[in-house]
Each structure stands twice: as structure tokens, then as C-alpha cells.
Amino acid sequence: MKKQNLVIVGGGSTYTIGMIMSLIEEKRHLPLNNVVFYDTNEERQSQIAQAAEVILREKYPELNSFRATTNKEDAFKDADVVFVQIRTGGLAMREQDEKIPLKHGVVGQETCGPGGMAYGLRSIGDMITLINDIRYYAPDAWILNYTNPAAIVAEALRREFPDDKRLLNICDMPAAIMVSYAKMLNREIWDLVPEYFGLNHFGWFTNIFDKEGNKLTDELKQAITQKGFLPEDSEIANDPSWINTFKQVEKMLNDFPDYLPNTYLQYYLYPEDMVNKESVDNTRARQVINGREKRVHGLADQIAANNSTEGVELEVDIHGCYMIRVAASLLYNNRETFIVITENNGAISNIQDDAMVEVPAVLTSDGPKPLAVGQIPTFEKGLMEGQLAFEKLVVDGWYEKSYQKLLQALTLNRTVVDAPKARAILDDLIEANAGYWPELKRQVAALQA
Numbered sequence: 001m002k003k004q005n006l007v008i009v010g011g012g013s014t015y016t017i018g019m020i021m022s023l024i025e026e027k028r029h030l031p032l033n034n035v036v037f038y039d040t041n042e043e044r045q046s047q048i049a050q051a052a053e054v055i056l057r058e059k060y061p062e063l064n065s066f067r068a069t070t071n072k073e074d075a076f077k078d079a080d081v082v083f084v085q086i087r088t089g090g091l092a093m094r095e096q097d098e099k100i101p102l103k104h105g106v107v108g109q110e111t112c113g114p115g116g117m118a119y120g121l122r123s124i125g126d127m128i129t130l131i132n133d134i135r136y137y138a139p140d141a142w143i144l145n146y147t148n149p150a151a152i153v154a155e156a157l158r159r160e161f162p163d164d165k166r167l168l169n170i171c172d173m174p175a176a177i178m179v180s181y182a183k184m185l186n187r188e189i190w191d192l193v194p195e196y197f198g199l200n201h202f203g204w205f206t207n208i209f210d211k212e213g214n215k216l217t218d219e220l221k222q223a224i225t226q227k228g229f230l231p232e233d234s235e236i237a238n239d240p241s242w243i244n245t246f247k248q249v250e251k252m253l254n255d256f257p258d259y260l261p262n263t264y265l266q267y268y269l270y271p272e273d274m275v276n277k278e279s280v281d282n283t284r285a286r287q288v289i290n291g292r293e294k295r296v297h298g299l300a301d302q303i304a305a306n307n308s309t310e311g312v313e314l315e316v317d318i319h320g321c322y323m324i325r326v327a328a329s330l331l332y333n334n335r336e337t338f339i340v341i342t343e344n345n346g347a348i349s350n351i352q353d354d355a356m357v358e359v360p361a362v363l364t365s366d367g368p369k370p371l372a373v374g375q376i377p378t379f380e381k382g383l384m385e386g387q388l389a390f391e392k393l394v395v396d397g398w399y400e401k402s403y404q405k406l407l408q409a410l411t412l413n414r415t416v417v418d419a420p421k422a423r424a425i426l427d428d429l430i431e432a433n434a435g436y437w438p439e440l441k442r443q444v445a446a447l448q449a
């Protein structure tokens with residue numbers, strides 16, 4: 001098996017140490033020659049890189065080299081595969097995305113509703129620049145992007161790089177949900193075969209089979225409605241916010257029993273409930289800053305200071321393992337099936353071709369080959385089309401620098417609905433995102449003429 005050169009963009013991410021552990025765990029699926037970190041923030045990256053160096057030296061002795069850089073040429077010139085995990089504006093701006101809508105009585109969430117729009121409008125420009133940079137130095141590398149909001153980023157990248165067949169957007173949420181399914185069914189996650197359709201953070205499992213073809217859907221639904229549903233992946237199993245989120249699956253299944261929902265549907269199906277549960281002074285971003293970020297930085301410092309991982313609890317989670325197995329299937333033409341974000345082109349036959357949908361696809365060296373989903377029912381189609389129009393309007397708004405398109409997007413979104421509220425939120429978000437968003441044109445002149 002050819003050993004690959006991997007670049008992690010956003011080396012300073014809170015997910016990087018977990019990814020390193022997953023690379024070690026999964027080395028027989030994706031053997032590596034070298035690992036390079038690239039980040040625009042040298043200091044943030046260096047803190048993580050110092051720990052990564054120790055972990056890799058101890059647990060991946062066969063790795064040829066590891067380095068961290070802020071130089072694009074140095075980072076990308078020999079890359080076979082690039083994982084992209086950047087956050088424009090950092091967790092501080094995530095907190096604004098969550099607080100501002102909440103102040104208007106609307107869901108404050110990183111990837112859903114107005115918060116998702118704000119984050120998307122910050123991410124698009126940086127992502128386009130980054131893909132151009134990677135392609136300049138590494139025209140044939142596989143690029144796996146999981147930068148959020150993945151739905152909006154994927155739509156922008158589809159428009160910007162229509163012919164790039166080695167650029168794939170992915171999300172770990174369906175896999176994290178499947179870890180819980182596997183636990184309930186007494187199986188291994190990799191033994192489960194899902195049928196799934198939707199948009200990113202907006203989808204449904206229609207069936208779960210095992211590899212022998214036995215349908216496990218009814219057994220699973222029954223288990224969830226009888227015993228409830230909990231996160232089981234090590235990263236989130238003990239996190240109260242994720243425990244509450246997973247508990248909502250039982251409620252969604254009771255209200256809409258046809259399919260097993262992605263956890264993110266809670267924000268669209270129960271927006272009022274979600275607002276009532278949130279506190280503007282302790283949104284998810286604040287919890288992550290005080291929780292995951294502190295924990296990761298603490299353990300990175302400990303490893304670097306001791307020059308050893310001894311006594312440090314390092315865990316493998318589904319996030320890294322999923323990205324790695326997806327990459328391996330593309331690099332080695334394993335032709336395994338994973339749920340990914342890809343252009344619809346008929347996979348869901350009653351959804352427009354140019355939608356970026358989330359569906360199972362066979363991952364080959366010639367790219368993802370989406371499996372046919374066929375027609376979807378009216379309820380899910382209606383929900384999806386509203387959300388898809390929101391996502392497309394956000395991307396239109398970015399390209400056209402159009403206030404009006406963003407106002408339309410927010411008014412359409414199920415978490416907002418009311419036009420005056422949409423306008424008030426938009427105005428606050430514009431102020432908070434000065435320097436990150438394009439300067440918007442307001443079209444007032446046309447009305448006055």
C-alpha cells in the first residue's frame with residue numbers, strides 16, 4: 001500500500017489531537033509517509049504541534065516526518081491528501097453567531113439559522129482562497145473539507161470549482177449517530193449499512209441494515225422509543241449539551257415516526273423549545289471555550305512539558321476515524337460506501353440536480369458515486385427545499401454582496417420566518433461581522449427611482 005503525505009489545514013484546531021490519535025488507530029487503513037500541519041495562526045498551531053510531535057514519535061515510529069508550517073508552498077507541495085478544518089473568526093465569532101439571534105428570540109446555533117448564515121458568509125472567501133492555494137501546489141491531491149457550515153461552504157465550492165473532482169465535503173454527524181445505533185443494536189459501527197438522504201445537518205436515516213442484508217430499522221426505532229437515545233462516541237458521551245441533543249431524537253421519532261432524524265433537525269422542528277433552553281450568557285461556543293478548548297490546550301501543554309504522553313488520557317473518536325476511512329476509500333479505490341455531501345444530479349429524483357445533498361456514495365479513485373435514493377415524500381421534500389433555498393440565497397448573497405438576498409434567506413429559514421425579525425437580526429450580524437463579510441449593497445436606489 002502506498003504511504004500517503006497528509007496535510008492538516010487548521011493544525012491549531014481543537015480537533016487535531018483527536019485526529020492524530022485516529023491516524024494512529026487507523027494506520028493500517030491509511031498508512032502515512034509524512035504529516036504536515038498548516039495554519040495561519042503560528043502560535044495556536046505550535047501549541048498543538050509540539051504535543052503532536054511527541055505523540056507521533058511515541059506511537060507512530062514508522063512515520064517518516066512531521067512538521068508544522070505557515071508557509072503554503074512548504075505545506076502543500078508534496079500533498080496526496082489534505083484535511084481542511086478552519087474556523088474564520090474563531091470561537092469568539094461563533095459566540096456572536098449564537099448570541100445575536102438569541103437576543104431576538106431566535107435559535108442561536110453554529111450551523112443552523114442566522115448563526116449558520118453568519119459563519120457561512122465569513123468562511124466562503126477564506127475557503128475559496130485556500131482551495132486555490134492547495135490546487136496551485138498540489139493539483140492532484142484529494143481535499144477533504146469539513147469546515148462548517150459545511151452545507152453553505154459546499155455550495156460555494158461547487159460554484160467556484162465545478163470541475164474539481166477531487167474536492168469532497170463531509171460531516172461526521174451521521175457517523176456519530178451511527179455509533180449510538182451500533183451500541184443499541186450490539187454491533188460495530190462499520191458493520192452497519194445506512195440508507196440516508198438530506199442536506200448537511202438536515203437529513204434522515206430511512207433504513208439501517210447489517211452487512212448480511214438484515215433490516216434493523218424497526219428494532220432500532222423500537223429500542224429508541226422504549227429506552228431513549230444517548231451519544232456513545234467518546235468525545236461527546238459525557239457532554240450534557242450533546243446528551244440533551246441526542247435525547248431529542250426520541251421526541252422527533254414520536255412526532256414523525258417514518259424516518260430516523262439527524263439530531264440537527266431539533267433546531268428546525270422545535271425552534272421555540274430550543275430558544276427557551278438556551279442562555280445568552282452560556283451558549284455552546286462559551287461551553288466549548290471553557291470545555292473542549294481548555295481541555296485540549298491543557299493536555300497539549302502537559303504532553304509538551306513532559307515530552308511524553310505518560311499519564312495523559314488520549315482517546316480516539318469517530319470524527320477522525322470517519323474522515324480517515326473516507327480518505328482511504330478515495331486514495332486506494334476501496335469503493336466503500338459512506339454518507340458524504342455531493343451534488344445531487346438525480347440521486348434524490350424529486351430534488352433539483354444542483355443541490356449539494358448528503359447521501360451515501362461509493363467512494364472511488366474517480367470520486368464519489370452517489371447511490372440512488374429515488375423520490376422522497378412531501379414532508380421531508382418541503383422541509384429540504386426551504387432549507388436548500390436558504391443555503392443558495394446565502395451563497396448568492398455573498399457573491400452578489402446583496403443585503404436583499406440575505407434578508408430573503410433569513411425570512412425563509414424555519415428558525416426565523418418573520419421578516420421584520422429577519423431584518424433586525426441581519427442588521428446586528430452585519431455590525432458584528434464587519435471586516436469578515438463582504439460590504440453589502442442595499443438596493444434602496446432602485447426603490448426610490
Ligand SMILES: NC(=O)c1ccc[n+]([C@@H]2O[C@H](COP(=O)([O-])OP(=O)(O)OC[C@H]3O[C@@H](n4cnc5c(N)ncnc54)[C@H](O)[C@@H]3O)[C@@H](O)[C@H]2O)c1
Nearest residue numbers: 010012013014015039040041085086087146147148171172
Ligand atoms: N463537518 C463536521 O462534521 C465537523 C466536525 C468537527 C469540526 N468541524 C469544523 O472544523 C473546524 C475547526 O473547528 P474548531 O472548533 O477546532 O476551531 P478552531 O478555531 O479551534 O480551529 C481552527 C483552526 O483553523 C485556523 N485557521 C483559521 N483560518 C484559517 C485559514 N484561512 N487558513 C489556515 N488556517 C486557518 C485557526 O487559526 C485555528 O487554529 C470548524 O469549521 C468546525 O466547524 C466540522
Ligand SMILES: O=P(O)(O)OC[C@H]1O[C@H](O[C@H]2[C@H](O)[C@@H](O)[C@@H](O)O[C@@H]2CO)[C@H](O)[C@@H](O)[C@@H]1O
Nearest residue numbers: 148171172173176233235236284288317318319
Ligand atoms: O458544539 P460542538 O463544537 O461540540 O460540536 C459541533 C460539531 O458537532 C458535530 O460534530 C461532533 C461529532 O458528531 C462527534 O462525533 C464528535 O466528534 O464531536 C463533534 C463535536 O463535538 C457536527 O457534525 C459538526 O459539524 C459540528 O462542528
Ligand SMILES: [Mn+2]
Nearest residue numbers: 150171172173
Ligand atoms: Mn457536521
